[in-house]
Amino acid sequence: xxxxxxxxxxxxxxxxxxxxxxxxxxxxxxxxxxxxxxxxxxxxxxxxxxxxxxxxxxxxxxxxxxxxxxxxxxxxxxxxxxxxxxxxxxxxxxxxxxxxxxxxxxxxxxxxxxxxxxxxxxxxxxxxxxxxxxxxxxxxxxxxxxxxxxxxxxxxxxxxxxxxxxxxxxxxxxxxxxxxxxxxxxxxxxxxxxxxxxxxxxxxxxxxxxxxxxxxxxxxxxxxxxxxxxxxxxxxxxxxxxxxxxxxxxxxxxxxxxxxxxxxxxxxxxxxxxxxxxxxxxxxxxxxxxxxxxxxxxxxxxxxx
Numbered sequence: 439x440x441x442x443x444x445x446x447x448x449x450x451x452x453x454x455x456x457x458x459x460x461x462x463x464x465x466x467x468x469x470x471x472x473x474x475x476x477x478x479x480x481x482x483x484x485x486x487x488x489x490x491x492x493x494x495x496x497x498x499x500x501x502x503x504x505x506x507x508x509x510x511x512x513x514x515x516x517x518x519x520x521x522x523x524x525x526x527x528x529x530x531x532x533x534x535x536x537x538x539x540x541x542x543x544x545x546x547x548x549x550x551x552x553x554x555x556x557x558x559x560x561x562x563x564x565x566x567x568x569x570x571x572x573x574x575x576x577x578x579x580x581x582x583x584x585x586x587x588x589x590x591x592x593x594x595x596x597x598x599x600x601x602x603x604x605x606x607x608x609x610x611x612x613x614x615x616x617x618x619x620x621x622x623x624x625x626x627x628x629x630x631x632x633x634x635x636x637x638x639x640x641x642x643x644x645x646x647x648x649x650x651x652x653x654x655x656x657x658x659x660x661x662x663x664x665x666x667x668x669x670x671x672x673x674x675x676x677x678x679x680x681x682x683x684x685x686x687x688x689x690x691x692x693x694x695x696x697x698x699x700x701x702x703x704x705x706x707x708x709x710x711x712x713x714x715x716x717x718x719x720x721x722x723x724x725x726x727x728x729x730x731x732x733x734x735x736x737x738x739x740x741x742x743x
Contacts, residue, residue: 443628444533444628444629444631445535445548445549446463446631447549447630448536448635449542449545449633449720450634451635451711452488453646453649454635456540456635459731461490462732464497465498469498469536471500471501472502472535472548473538474539474541474545475544476539478503478504479512481505483673483674486661486662489504501524502520502521508665508668514544514552521547534742540710542713549632551624553623554621555607562606562609563606566578566606569581569605578601582604585608586616589616594709598675631742632719632721633720634721636711636714636715636722637725637726638726639711642707651696662686663686677706681696681702
């Protein structure tokens with residue numbers, strides 16, 4: 439790797455051990471960790487987002503963990519700007535930084551940059567939002583397929599926010615979201631190397647199930663209960679909270695809510711792994727237990743030295 443400025447990207451599905459791996463590397467390399475997990479940005483969401491705990495946070499300097507409020511409007515563009523400014527400062531003291539996350543969009547925002555999209559009027563955003571609320575997810579999926587089949591083929595179709603974002607572009611301009619995505623990207627002043635923990639599916643699913651059970655023991659229901667009045671905020675449209683909100687409204691039982699959290703988390707992890715495996719820039723590190731996570735750390739260190 440370039441000895442001047444380097445970012446080591448640690449990817450992988452949810453519950454794969456990214457936190458422990460990143461801390462292991464940060465201690466070895468004496469460098470800070472930046473989060474690219476869009477759920478962990480929010481100070482009010484702790485248990486359900488699997489943030490690093492106090493002991494883990496004390497082992498290395500962490501950034502973008504609990505730094506925003508669910509009441510703030512925070513976009514991937516905001517993250518690109520703030521993370522680049524932070525990296526400029528951190529590179530004055532460190533030649534290597536570690537970037538950890540489950541969100542490919544936020545990882546790419548820092549490492550390769552975002553395409554510049556046109557301004558979208560607020561009334562267009564509201565119009566597309568109303569289409570979704572009135573007609574449902576399947577409707578906007580089909581609308582995107584018709585208007586921008588290229589982006590439809592690669593976007594996470596279970597993520598309404600991403601679909602609606604693309605539809606606001608096609609609605610407010612005469613060009614597709616894909617047109618703007620395909621524009622030439624800026625050149626970064628640092629080099630990035632990408633690694634991802636690649637789990638055997640059954641082992642990962644068991645790990646996810648166990649983690650959800652532990653989250654419930656740690657007080658996830660009580661955390662969600664405290665956030666219930668804010669349940670319509672964008673930050674809370676996520677697995678782990680939405681299912682519990684339904685239980686609080688007595689639409690489903692608590693037992694069913696817990697099973698749904700496990701199922702939806704497993705599905706999310708599957709989509710993450712599918713995405714990572716088709717991203718050729720990632721070096722996949724075979725993983726099936728905590729011992730192979732430690733082995734992955736050695737592989738990364740050997741690779742970058």
